[in-house]
Amino acid sequence: MRLLTRLIALLAAVSLMAQPATAQSVLRDAETEALLQEMAEPLAQAAGLAPGNIQIVLINDPSINAFVAGGQVVYIHSGLIDAADTANEVQGVIAHEIGHITGGHVIRSGEGFGKAANISILSMVLGVAAALAGAGEAAMGVIAAGQQAAVGSYLSFSRVQESSADAAGAEYLSKAGISGRGSLEFFKKLQNQEFRYGYSQSDEAAFSRTHPLSGDRIARLRETYIVDPAWEAPADATIQQRFERVKAKLFGYLTEPKRTLQQYPASRTDVPARYARAYAYHKNAQIEQALEETSQLLAADPQDPYFLELQGQVLLESGRPGEALEPLRKATELTGNQPLIASIFGHALIATEDPRNFPEAEKVLRLAVARDRYNPFAWYQLGVVYAAEGDMPRARLASAEQQVMSRKYEEALRSAQAAEAGLPTGSPDWIRAQDIGMQARAELERQPKRR
Structure with a gap:
């Protein structure tokens, strides 16, 4: 049943990525945020998104990664900034992630999960039927093959999405007049990392990955980039x-x-x-x-x-x-x-x-x-x-705001209730205290019951 375990682990890992704020630390710096937003703006406009709609969030994580997890937010790891030599490289990554957003890939990920789960369940049903018929070895073979197919189905779905985001990212760079040279350079960095850690570049290995091989991506994108008018565009020196x-x-x-x-x-x-x-x-x-x-x-x-x-x-x-x-x-x-x-x-x-x-x-x-x-x-x-x-009701309200954002829901509920009791009934602050109280209460009800 190792393949089934692998599928479950894969789906669990992807679901955890959809909760970056709870699992990882956000880095906030005024200068960094201003720069990343400015770098993303022409790409967002090239993608047909309204100005200011894309938000870039920096995550304190040394790994070289970026991802989207719903909405119009691109999460970039600090390790990616450290690995990049140029702003153009980071813009290539941002363009790719915007491609995931415009493609609705986070929303559509349920399709990949569902198809893989259906294959897995069907194989288990057939395996149980074979076992009941006395064909024990055949039953295990059917289940194992089904789990293999389920994992392969999801990985194939993921690779298609990545290729789609690559193509969209190249389009947005072109429309924004930004060269794809940085994008290729960054993919070369990823390829060098794969070599360093001994990841196989064989065609067989490609079928066990969530992303296409970096070498294949470089070859495909290079053909697109070198004929693009923006290929020779100089980098923005500022x-x-x-x-x-x-x-x-x-x-x-x-x-x-x-x-x-x-x-x-x-x-x-x-x-x-x-x-x-x-x-x-x-x-x-x-x-x-x-x-x-x-x-x-x-x-x-x-x-x-x-x-x-x-x-x-x-x-x-x-x-x-x-x-x-x-x-x-x-x-x-x-x-x-x-x-x-x-x-x-x-x-x-x-x-x-x-x-x-x-x-x-x-x-x-x-x-x-x-x-x-x-x-x-x-x-x-x-x-x-x-x-x-000496304004204790508003002090408690401010505490409630801070506590609910820090996911300290029990403290937030107590602070909100204390603020509500001391604020003028019907005032904006009184209404806000009620809102925080309801949010904290709802979050507490969603948490597992303590025994």
Whole structure:
């Protein structure tokens, strides 16, 4: 019954991929999100999607992967950003994933599951019938063959979807005037990884995979790309420069400081290297070295909001919130109150423990959650400032917002009920407290009963 186990495991793995937020950690950074959205926008428009409809979410996972899991959201692993050398490579991946979205592949995955399950069930029924007729060995053979066919059916279905997404991605790159060279380069990276880990490239092995062989994909796509007018289109130099910054930033944030300092030694004085080292020094509690790197970055561009954000973050997290206010206030203003940066600024205002800063903190944080409701950190900080001002019903409501997003449903229900009891009946906040309470209650009812 190993084949049946394999089918069940395969379907379970795919179903888990449909719940990225529960199984994996989302990385949020204002600069990175802005860049990825800008890189995706022309591809989304080429696919006929309304501006702003595609959302790119970065997942903290070192593996080289990207996927969609329903809706118009593309999930990209941090490992993919690290593996890519150019923004063009990442755009090739995004184009492919948009192809899955426009093809309705997540919705249609039920077709593949259903067909495989029907084959599996039929083989088991026939096997049981053979066994009852006294043909025990034949029964096992029928069941084994059926499970083999079920797995093969699903894998074939998956490969067809991947090929369809490849073709759609190539079309969207062409319409957007973006070269497919990056797409091919990234597939070559995947192929090299397959060789490194000893994955067979034989035709027989191809039938046991969810994706077509990388070599086949490269050959097929190259024929499409090289005749495309966009093939010789130059890469966007500004986008590439920003990509190198973001890549170094993520590396410094996620990697052990020792490795970061090896990858970006002090002999390098370019922006990406200083970015990476600032995070490495900060993680190593070498605060003055981290601040020296941020000072050098700001010397190159005093109006860069992300350099200001980094300087403010280092100061705040090293226990100097008063000094962090100026760079964070300026970064917030330069980005038009970007919610993630505004959240850090609000936190710094509260961390000064100066009541005179609380009204500004409330204003900044209210604007932040108005623009990005799915920001647990901002809700938590808003709850802190409400409590400091003595507004406990709204403090509990802010806590409920943060807790329900963090899937702490029992706590969210208690906070929502406490908020509802203290808020004016019929007010927008009172209605919101009721909504959160109902959401938390529904989630608790869906959970398995505790014995």
